[in-house]
Amino acid sequence: MLFDTHAHMNDRAFDSDREELLQKLPSEGISLLMNPGCNLEDSRQSVALAEKYPYIYAAVGSHPDSADEVNEAVIDQYRQLCRHEKVKAIGEIGLDYHYEDIPRDIQKKAFVMQMELARELNLPVIVHERDAHEDGMAIIRDFPDVTGVFHCYSGSAEMARQLVDLGWYIGFTGVLTFKNARKALETAASIPLERIVLETDCPYMAPEPFRGKRNSPAYLFRMAEKLAELRELPVAEIHRITTENGQHLYRI
Numbered sequence: 001m002l003f004d005t006h007a008h009m010n011d012r013a014f015d016s017d018r019e020e021l022l023q024k025l026p027s028e029g030i031s032l033l034m035n036p037g038c039n040l041e042d043s044r045q046s047v048a049l050a051e052k053y054p055y056i057y058a059a060v061g062s063h064p065d066s067a068d069e070v071n072e073a074v075i076d077q078y079r080q081l082c083r084h085e086k087v088k089a090i091g092e093i094g095l096d097y098h099y100e101d102i103p104r105d106i107q108k109k110a111f112v113m114q115m116e117l118a119r120e121l122n123l124p125v126i127v128h129e130r131d132a133h134e135d136g137m138a139i140i141r142d143f144p145d146v147t148g149v150f151h152c153y154s155g156s157a158e159m160a161r162q163l164v165d166l167g168w169y170i171g172f173t174g175v176l177t178f179k180n181a182r183k184a185l186e187t188a189a190s191i192p193l194e195r196i197v198l199e200t201d202c203p204y205m206a207p208e209p210f211r212g213k214r215n216s217p218a219y220l221f222r223m224a225e226k227l228a229e230l231r232e233l234p235v236a237e238i239h240r241i242t243t244e245n246g247q248h249l250y251r252i
């Protein structure tokens, strides 16, 4: 059994067959799934989906691409949504300087406001951080009592070790299976196994041999196989350990 710790099941890529896919996932070995929100509307949909399926949990938050929607009123909406028992984290939140459609100062402000909400509600956070390592680390160091996961991890092994020391989890996607994944592999091979969680980030980031196609939580076994190979452990052990890690991360 595996825990997909980051899957976007509200995405329109699943509009044609969402219910069918979600109904059969448990029989395909996915026993738990975290469905984060990317903006207020998406967060509401995540909560609705979690209400419908016992194995699905929700997180609420505004992704850096939607950082310009974040204000006190939106934060209060998230505060209300967090009263729901299936909401287990604030996310995904963070910084993305890759395209910079949203100015950096607006992204930082939204990230900080949502970190404050996580601290107030004592919830873990799901961080999306791309090409913003320095600013990302500076902000999380300002919140020593807030931890969570750096999802779809793209930093160095050294930065991952710093995060682990601060109590964070590191999330790996199908990137682990890519030919040019040297940095991710180095990190996944060297940090403590009890700090690693697996995720698909579907519908994006499909693992080999499905690369370029629509990703699905059902492909998570590919990441587990790769990690088992890297850590020289039986795949069943990797399933057990990474599932427990996800449960600790989200307190499920």
Ligand SMILES: [Zn+2]
Residues within 6 Å of the ligand: 006, 008, 036, 092, 201
């Ligand atoms: Zn995501």
